[in-house]
Amino acid sequence: MASHIPKGYAQDRLHRYLAHFTRDPSNVTDLYHEAIGWATDEERRERQKKYCEVASDYYDLVTPLYEQGWGQQFHYTPIVPGVTLRESMTAYEKLFAELACLKKGMQVLDLGCGIGGPARTIASTVGCKIVGITNNAWHVERGMALTKQAGLDGMVSLVQGDFLKLPFPNESFDAAYSIESLCYAPDPAACYKEIKRVLKPGAPFTFHDFAMTEKTSRFAVPPRRGTYGPAGDICWAWRMPGWPDFWKVFKMWSPFRGFAHMIYRLLILLGMRPREVSSLMDMMWYCTKAVAIGGKMGIFTPMYLFVCRKPAKAKE
Known part of the structure; x- marks a missing residue:
């Protein structure tokens, strides 16, 4: 089984990601706040063009840390008093599946699946088949290893791809969902258009995400x-x-x-x-x-x- 630490996980991953947020890529120890929060329009456009690269570099870096510190589920959850965080996450994922109208036998799309923690919970609970998409190659490798270990490789599959160019035929899914992922799409309207394209008529689409009140x-x-x-x-x-x-x-x-x-x-x-x-x-x-x-x-x-x-x- 693949380790939670990728082969070659070292300083180069750290440098590669931090270099996206400095005006001097040779010195990533000095991050410019202007390049992160107050970037020029030109800087924002250039970084947006590389959105897949930026996101993938980020997850190459932090995924092993997330899994080591918090487990296979990379999302926030309502806390149940007296219950561990992992159990609270699992309980929420089951509730989320109910709210998302997921049923046994459905073909379901998980947008921004990470290493597949929620997909495995939902597939094993509901009995639906889930295809997860992520733009990070390590997510696919690690996620499929964990899925096989859980005995769910016939129900959950992970593929590498882009939200804005989903590699699926029209009307190929009975339902779709996303957990804390769509807020990272550089063009939300284009992303929603693609989701609508791959869903069957009348199919539900449910997501929870970051939002300002x-x-x-x-x-x-x-x-x-x-x-x-x-x-x-x-x-x-x-x-x-x-x-x-x-x-x-x-x-x-x-x-x-x-x-x-x-x-x-x-x-x-x-x-x-x-x-x-x-x-x-x-x-x-x-x-x-x-x-x-x-x-x-x-x-x-x-x-x-x-x-x-x-x-x-x-x-x-």
């Missing part, structure tokens, strides 16, 4: 008390999900993050780790904190659910 305006509401895993709230982790998850949340606790950063800076100084590691840690830390803070303020949700259906007739 009506409270998005700056300082619209004061931060709410209470938080969750990405905020590194170890008291919450102690009380709520279960002991195995405490250590996952502990790694996101601010004091631990500061300590880990000091250790890595020492290792970098001693030449035992590449300098780029510091940039990667900062990038992932600030992204995670932004999700937590946005959720606490009520201006953002990582799992806004949409339930749609392709018209049964052409004029609908």
Whole structure:
């Protein structure tokens, strides 16, 4: 079985991804905030042209870290008190399949399947056949190894492809869904058009994704008390999900993050780790904190659910 660490996983993957977000690709230890959040129109257009490359480089880098830290399911989920995060994720995936109107025997498309964690849960629960699509080759290799291990290789398959150019015939799926993926499409309208093309008339399409709320305006509401895993709230982790998850949340606790950063800076100084590691840690830390803070303020949700259906007739 393929390891969760890809062959050749090393500094080159880190450099390749970070180089997309600096005006000096030879020095990715100095990321330009303007190139990330305030890029020029020309910079944005150039990066958009390479959207598949940027996304694939990102997942080459972070997928092993995601699997090591959080498991095979790369999405947010409602937390069930007293239940582990993994169990909460599985319970949500089963509920999601119900909301998505998935039935036994259906041919279903999973857009942005990752390494296939949700697809395996849904296929084994519902009895439908799922084709997952991702633009990352490692997702396919790792995902199919895990699918075979689970004995589901006859029900779940993963292919490499592009949301904007789906490699499937017209009207070839009974249903489609996506979990935290379509927000990364460079042209959402083109993506939805392709999904409509490959669905049969009347077929359901369901997805949950990142979304800003009506409270998005700056300082619209004061931060709410209470938080969750990405905020590194170890008291919450102690009380709520279960002991195995405490250590996952502990790694996101601010004091631990500061300590880990000091250790890595020492290792970098001693030449035992590449300098780029510091940039990667900062990038992932600030992204995670932004999700937590946005959720606490009520201006953002990582799992806004949409339930749609392709018209049964052409004029609908």
